[in-house]
Amino acid sequence: MAIGIGLLGLGTVGSGVAAILASPQGRHPLVADLVLERVAVRDLSRPRPLTLPPERLTTDPEAVIDDPAVDIVVEVMGGLEPARSLILRAIAAGKPVVTANKAVIARYGQEIAAAATERGVYVLIEAAVGGGIPIIEPIKQSLGGNRIRRVSGIINGTTNYILSRMADEGAAYAEVLADAQRLGYAEADPAADVEGGDAADKIAILAGLAYGGPVERGGIATEGIDRLDARDVAYAAQLGFVVKLLAVAERVEDVADAPDRHLSEPPGGVALDVRVHPTLLPKHHPLAGVHGVNNAILVEGDPVGQVMFFGPGAGAGPTASAVVADILNIAGIRQVGGPQAGLDPLLAASSWRHCALVDGSRTHHRNYVRLRTRDEAGVIGRIGTCFGAAQVSIQSIVQLDAREGEAEIVVITHEVREDRFREALGAIEALEGVEAVAACLRTL
Amino acid sequence: MAIGIGLLGLGTVGSGVAAILASPQGRHPLVADLVLERVAVRDLSRPRPLTLPPERLTTDPEAVIDDPAVDIVVEVMGGLEPARSLILRAIAAGKPVVTANKAVIARYGQEIAAAATERGVYVLIEAAVGGGIPIIEPIKQSLGGNRIRRVSGIINGTTNYILSRMADEGAAYAEVLADAQRLGYAEADPAADVEGGDAADKIAILAGLAYGGPVERGGIATEGIDRLDARDVAYAAQLGFVVKLLAVAERVEDVADAPDRHLSEPPGGVALDVRVHPTLLPKHHPLAGVHGVNNAILVEGDPVGQVMFFGPGAGAGPTASAVVADILNIAGIRQVGGPQAGLDPLLAASSWRHCALVDGSRTHHRNYVRLRTRDEAGVIGRIGTCFGAAQVSIQSIVQLDAREGEAEIVVITHEVREDRFREALGAIEALEGVEAVAACLRTL
Numbered sequence: 001m002a003i004g005i006g007l008l009g010l011g012t013v014g015s016g017v018a019a020i021l022a023s024p025q026g027r028h029p030l031v032a033d034l035v036l037e038r039v040a041v042r043d044l045s046r047p048r049p050l051t052l053p054p055e056r057l058t059t060d061p062e063a064v065i066d067d068p069a070v071d072i073v074v075e076v077m078g079g080l081e082p083a084r085s086l087i088l089r090a091i092a093a094g095k096p097v098v099t100a101n102k103a104v105i106a107r108y109g110q111e112i113a114a115a116a117t118e119r120g121v122y123v124l125i126e127a128a129v130g131g132g133i134p135i136i137e138p139i140k141q142s143l144g145g146n147r148i149r150r151v152s153g154i155i156n157g158t159t160n161y162i163l164s165r166m167a168d169e170g171a172a173y174a175e176v177l178a179d180a181q182r183l184g185y186a187e188a189d190p191a192a193d194v195e196g197g198d199a200a201d202k203i204a205i206l207a208g209l210a211y212g213g214p215v216e217r218g219g220i221a222t223e224g225i226d227r228l229d230a231r232d233v234a235y236a237a238q239l240g241f242v243v244k245l246l247a248v249a250e251r252v253e254d255v256a257d258a259p260d261r262h263l264s265e266p267p268g269g270v271a272l273d274v275r276v277h278p279t280l281l282p283k284h285h286p287l288a289g290v291h292g293v294n295n296a297i298l299v300e301g302d303p304v305g306q307v308m309f310f311g312p313g314a315g316a317g318p319t320a321s322a323v324v325a326d327i328l329n330i331a332g333i334r335q336v337g338g339p340q341a342g343l344d345p346l347l348a349a350s351s352w353r354h355c356a357l358v359d360g361s362r363t364h365h366r367n368y369v370r371l372r373t374r375d376e377a378g379v380i381g382r383i384g385t386c387f388g389a390a391q392v393s394i395q396s397i398v399q400l401d402a403r404e405g406e407a408e409i410v411v412i413t414h415e416v417r418e419d420r421f422r423e424a425l426g427a428i429e430a431l432e433g434v435e436a437v438a439a440c441l442r443t444l
Numbered sequence: 445m446a447i448g449i450g451l452l453g454l455g456t457v458g459s460g461v462a463a464i465l466a467s468p469q470g471r472h473p474l475v476a477d478l479v480l481e482r483v484a485v486r487d488l489s490r491p492r493p494l495t496l497p498p499e500r501l502t503t504d505p506e507a508v509i510d511d512p513a514v515d516i517v518v519e520v521m522g523g524l525e526p527a528r529s530l531i532l533r534a535i536a537a538g539k540p541v542v543t544a545n546k547a548v549i550a551r552y553g554q555e556i557a558a559a560a561t562e563r564g565v566y567v568l569i570e571a572a573v574g575g576g577i578p579i580i581e582p583i584k585q586s587l588g589g590n591r592i593r594r595v596s597g598i599i600n601g602t603t604n605y606i607l608s609r610m611a612d613e614g615a616a617y618a619e620v621l622a623d624a625q626r627l628g629y630a631e632a633d634p635a636a637d638v639e640g641g642d643a644a645d646k647i648a649i650l651a652g653l654a655y656g657g658p659v660e661r662g663g664i665a666t667e668g669i670d671r672l673d674a675r676d677v678a679y680a681a682q683l684g685f686v687v688k689l690l691a692v693a694e695r696v697e698d699v700a701d702a703p704d705r706h707l708s709e710p711p712g713g714v715a716l717d718v719r720v721h722p723t724l725l726p727k728h729h730p731l732a733g734v735h736g737v738n739n740a741i742l743v744e745g746d747p748v749g750q751v752m753f754f755g756p757g758a759g760a761g762p763t764a765s766a767v768v769a770d771i772l773n774i775a776g777i778r779q780v781g782g783p784q785a786g787l788d789p790l791l792a793a794s795s796w797r798h799c800a801l802v803d804g805s806r807t808h809h810r811n812y813v814r815l816r817t818r819d820e821a822g823v824i825g826r827i828g829t830c831f832g833a834a835q836v837s838i839q840s841i842v843q844l845d846a847r848e849g850e851a852e853i854v855v856i857t858h859e860v861r862e863d864r865f866r867e868a869l870g871a872i873e874a875l876e877g878v879e880a881v882a883a884c885l886r887t888l
Contacts, residue, residue, distance in 0.1 A: 016747060020589050026714075028588030028656070029796045030789060126586065132748040134578075134586035141585070141776075142570065142578035144472030145464050145768030212472070270470075286754065289733050303460060303761025304576040310730065310752040317747025324589030332585075332790040337781030345474060346776040352473045 003331050004037040006070030006095075008061045008086055009077030010048065013100055013127070014039070016320025017074060018050050030328050038064040040077075065090045072330055074323060075099040076127075084108050091115045091123065098326040100127035100319055106201035110214045110351075117350050120343055122333075124326035129202040130155060130295045132318025133311035134325070139209045139299065140349045146301030148210045152248040152444075155202045157293035157313035158186045158193040159225050159245040163233070163278075164291045167242060172230045185293060195224035196276040199247040203274060206297065207249030211270050213355040215249070221360055223277040232370060232439045235400055235410055241280035241368075241443065242288040249274045252358050269354030273363045280368050280412075280443040361419040366395075366443035368412050371428065372435045375407040379433040383409065386431065390424035392416045406435070412443055447775050448481040450514030450539075452505045452530055453521030454492065457544055457571070458483070460764025461518060462494050474772050482508040484521070509534045516774055518767060519543040520571075528552050535559045535567065542770040544571035544763055550645035554658045554795075561794055564787055566777075568770035573646040574599060574739045576762025577755035578769070583653045583743065584793045590745030592654045596692040596888075599646045601737035601757035602630045602637040603669050603689040607677070607722075608735045611686060616674045629737060639668035640720040643691040647718060650741065651693035655714050657799040659693070665804055667721040676814060676883045679844055679854050685724035685812075685887065686732040693718045696802050713798030717807045724812050724856075724887040805863040810839075810887035812856050815872065816879045819851040823877040827853065830875065834868035836860045850879070856887055 005021065007014050018039070024032040039052060040061035058064060065073055065086060073090035075097060077083055083104050090097045092115070099105065105112070105128050116123045126136045130153075139151075154160050158180065165176045177194065180186035192198045200222045207215045225245050233243050252271045281288040286308050290296040295313030300306050312318040333344060343350075373379045380397055387394050393414040401408040413421065429437055449465065451458050462483070468476040483496060484505035502508060509517055509530060517534035519541060521527055527548050534541045536559070543549065549556070549569050560567045570580045574597070583595075598604050602624065609620045621638065624630035636642045644666045651659045669689050677687050696715045725732040730752050734740040739757030744750050756762040777788060787794075817823045824841055831838050837858045845852040857865065873881055 020747065026591040028790075031589060133751055134582040137586050138578040138582055141773060142581050142769040143765065144772045145475060145765050147470040301765070303464065304765035305756045305759075305762055307577055307753070307755035310754065312749045312751075315749075318749055321587065321589050321745070321748035325586045328588045328790060329585060332788045333777075333780060335786045336777060336788050337785050341781050341785075342779045344776045344780050346472075346772060 001033055002035045003033050003334070004069040004071045005034050005327065006037055006064040006067060006073050007039040008064060008073065008075045010039050010041045011076065012316040013076040013319045013323065015048065015050060016316035017076065017323050018052070020320055020324050022050065028328060030331050031324065033331060034327060037069040038067045040064045061086050062089065065093060065095065071095065072327055073097050074327065075101055076323065080104055080107065087112055087123070088115055091119050091121055094119055094121060096122040096330045098124050098323055098330070100323055102128040102198070102201045102205060106204040106217045109205065109208065113350065117348070122330055122343065122348055124329060125205065126326045127319045127322035129205055130297060130309065131157070131311065131313040131315060132321045133295060133297065133309050133313070135206070135297050135309045136209065137325070137329070138309065139206065141346045143299060143301060143304065144346065146304050148251065148299065148301045150248065150250045150300045151203070151206050151210045151297065152246055152287065153203070153206070153295065153297035154244050154287055154290050155247050155295050155297065155313065156193055156199040156245060157295060158190065160290065160295070161185045161293045162194070163225060163243055163245065166230055166233045167237065170230060170234060173225065173228055194226045196222040196245065199245060199276045203247035203249055203276060207272060207274050207355065208351070209349055210249065210299065211251070211272060211355050212353045213269065213351040215272065215274055215355050216357055219357040221275040221277070225278050228278050229439055232441060235370065236280045236368070238400065239396070239398070239410070239412065240283050242283055243278055243441070244281055244287060244290070245276065246279035246287070246444070247276045252363065269356055271356050271358045273358055277442050280441055282444065285444060361422070363418050364415050365418060366413055366415050367421055368410065368441040368443045369425070369437060370439040371409045371411070372438045373407050373409055374433045374435065375402045375405050376433055379407070380409060382431050382433065383411065383428055386427045387411070387413070387424045390420045390427065392421050392424045408438070445477055446479045447477050447778070448513040448515045449478050449771065450481055450508040450511060450517050451483040452508060452517065452519045454483050454485045455520065456760040457520040457763045457767065459492070459494060460760035461520065461767050462496070464764055464768050466494065472772060474775050475768065477775060478771060481513040482511045484508045505530050506533065509537060509539065515539065516771055517541050518771065519545055520767065524548055524551065531556055531567065532559055535563050535565055538563055538565060540566040540774045542568050542767055542774070544767055546572040546642070546645045546649060550648040550661045553649065553652065557794065561792070566774055566787065566792055568773060569649065570770045571763045571766035573649055574741060574753065575601070575755065575757040575759060576765045577739060577741065577753050577757070579650070579741050579753045580653065581769070581773070582753065583650065585790045587743060587745060587748065588790065590748050592695065592743065592745045594692065594694045594744045595647070595650050595654045595741065596690055596731065597647070597650070597739065597741035598688050598731055598734050599691050599739050599741065599757065600637055600643040600689060601739060602634065604734065604739070605629045605737045606638070607669060607687055607689065610674055610677045611681065614674060614678060617669065617672055638670045640666040640689065643689060643720045647691035647693055647720060651716060651718050651799065652795070653793055654693065654743065655695070655716060655799050656797045657713065657795040659716065659718055659799050660801055663801040665719040665721070669722050672722050673883055676885060679814065680724050680812070682844065683840070683842070683854070683856065684727050686727055687722055687885070688725055688731060688734070689720065690723040690731070690888070691720045696807065713800055715800050715802045717802055721886050724885055726888065729888060805866070807862050808859045809862060810857055810859050811865055812854065812885040812887045813869070813881060814883040815853045815855070816882045817851050817853055818877045818879065819846045819849050820877055823851070824853060826875050826877065827855065827872055830871045831855070831857070831868045834864045834871065836865050836868045852882070
């Protein structure tokens with residue numbers, strides 16, 4: 001039974017999807033049922049690697065949605081508008097939507113989900129996070145028996161490529177970024193990647209699915225790699241760590257020393273610490289071995305323990321694989337019931353509890369701090385005393401470099417409360433002999 | 445809406461499932477709809493960590509299946525019979541089945557699938573491979589747009605534990621096995637694990653799903669780790685490799701030098717090379733970093749590239765997580781259609797093409813060979829000549845040890861056809877100065 005596909009966008013991902021649909025042989029037999037009915041493009045005259053009958057191409061995306069031959073709308077144009085409005089228009093027309101648009105879903109996911117639930121259609125988003133890695137559907141469909149403790153991931157390929165090269169070559173950030181731009185691994189305007197916004201979009205989506213309720217995108221503490229010093233990458237390596245841009249969503253438990261209402265779960269809900277920042281990972285951590293433009297997501301839950309999903313985080317082929325997976329899921333479930341059929345609650349992933357972001361000052365983390373000091377006796381002792389006074393317990397404190405009367409001291413703390421750690425840093429900055437807090441990173 | 449669960453078996457996995465159902469808070473809200481109606485156990489008097497009302501326990505598994513309050517039958521008793529008959533009985537009663545029983549599925553999967561298709565019920569098996577790792581459903585539901593090239597995995601935790609310790613400690617196989625048995629990581633009768641049968645069961649299942657048709661379990665070439673010498677683990681490490689028990693299912697393409705009918709695809713089908721054997725992996729291969737009782741499965745396809753799934757391969761909690769995922773999928777899809785609903789072809793995973801195992805002698809592999817020779821000039825040259833005469837091209841040939849007139853020579857070949865490689869080995873065994881082919885392993 002033929003299923004009409006309407007494609008909004010024929011860029012890298014759209015062309016990848018069209019290529020799969022055009023060559024079903026050797027793939028799941030349902031692929032052969034998918035017919036590319038209409039495609040919205042920006043410029044009809046542009047030459048394309050795929051030959052499509054000219055009457056299937058249009059510059060009017062609404063015509064694609066409204067075409068009665070189109071059963072499923074696939075949005076791969078990117079950007080916030082008109083993508084958001086087009087997705088809502090498709091939903092209003094009762095047509096299921098597949099989208100790779102993490103920016104729209106991270107910002108308007110709640111509005112879109114509400115419209116989809118009301119109209120009884122699916123909006124599937126496997127391609128929005130982790131490129132070709134099956135991660136959205138496994139979280140929705142394969143881990144529901146668990147209480148999720150933490151979702152952490154390397155979910156931005158550009159920054160992981162840059163960090164991998166900084167670690168391998170000891171190169172500076174700006175230098176590797178310029179090279180990545182030349183090679184096409186980074187955009188001309190790299191802000192969304194290197195400042196962590198793209199990873200924040202994605203962890204908002206993953207957390208919303210893993211914990212069952214929308215996560216406020218604007219509340220995610222986000223730090224990129226754009227101010228990362230090659231020196232800290234090298235020191236981390238000396239101490240047995242690898243620096244990665246990690247996106248983390250963690251369920252916050254009440255802890256013994258802070259029986260605080262900020263930390264307890266909202267009624268019927270869950271309290272989360274969601275953040276993006278460069279992070280020191282121990283060399284044997286499962287995520288430490290993820291190199292180059294690959295992505296990986298580690299999900300920790302009870303009783304499953306740790307499961308990890310690894311693969312190519314971007315690219316036409318991998319992303320198209322994820323888009324087609326979503327199309328197939330919709331095509332498959334259409335065979336279950338007629339037009340009056342209900343929604344599968346796992347595939348529809350409607351939210352079922354409130355997710356509240358906790359006040360960052362009450363969260364607990366391990367930290368890496370690099371201090372620039374005068375090279376003189378007693379400085380390490382004074383620093384240690386300051387941390388101790390703020391109840392910040394220290395794992396190691398090492399002088400790693402000294403020249404011309406200056407020294408560099410690196411401190412790694414145990415897991416400590418953020419406000420106490422900041423208090424200690426304030427006191428240390430004012431110390432005799434301490435010239436600057438030169439860097440401050442998280443440690444896992 | 446309450447959904448009645450009938451559990452066949454209350455061992456490690458069954459107790460794990462019951463524990464999840466007994467504490468739904470914080471898990472997906474569908475878990476709260478699952479009611480453990482009846483449980484079949486072997487011995488009513490045995491003390492159990494869970495308190496269940498006595499009237500829910502029975503020693504008669506058929507009574508569980510026949511109980512009208514039971515909507516989904518969960519088979520976690522293990523073994524071939526009566527498990528197979530009970531699964532068929534549940535299907536005949538129109539009840540969907542969730543099973544963790546890889547032995548039954550690998551041997552009777554075709555019979556069970558045929559019965560399930562005819563009766564229109566699901567038989568889900570996420571827990572049968574890879575413990576808590578979502579792998580079965582991602583292959584079924586998230587990779588259908590791909591042409592799968594290869595599925596390879598570390599899918600037996602016991603042998604991976606033994607190999608990890610052999611590599612870390614330089615210990616002998618028998619010694620580590622005895623220790624693993626003491627620690628409960630290996631069974632008193634370890635044959636199914638260490639001889640590769642368990643991994644063969646699992647790769648048969650994975651290949652059947654990835655390639656869309658049943659794979660003949662009896663035709664899988666299987667070699668375990670029970671004859672592996674610690675010396676080869678050490679030599680492999682010196683050469684930059686890690687030894688793992690790998691299960692591999694690979695699509696065989698026609699190759700230029702062998703336009704052979706054995707290698708071409710059967711009409712409407714696919715030709716596969718499916719095997720289990722100790723394998724040398726390059727140290728940076730994604731599977732090389734999988735240690736201890738963890739499992740990982742690497743799926744390679746077009747256009748997705750490489751995706752890997754990693755996690756705990758066994759244990760009560762992880763396996764129960766997978767079983768509950770299956771139950772939730774069935775519960776979720778029940779909400780789509782009424783009793784007359786059709787099957788979702790992705791979730792049902794009915795087979796859609798013929799999978800034929802190819803003649804092993806025509807397959808292509810890289811090999812590791814250890815030869816025991818006399819320590820004299822000219823031996824390496826004669827060995828090299830023999831390989832060359834059989835058109836076996838060599839990547840490296842190294843003398844790694846020499847004492848008391850004896851030497852050990854390790855050869856790593858390029859990818860070569862198996863029959864030519866065997867021909868070369870035969871000639872080498874007969875060589876002047878060669879005492880024995882002491883070990884022969886695959887290399888990736």
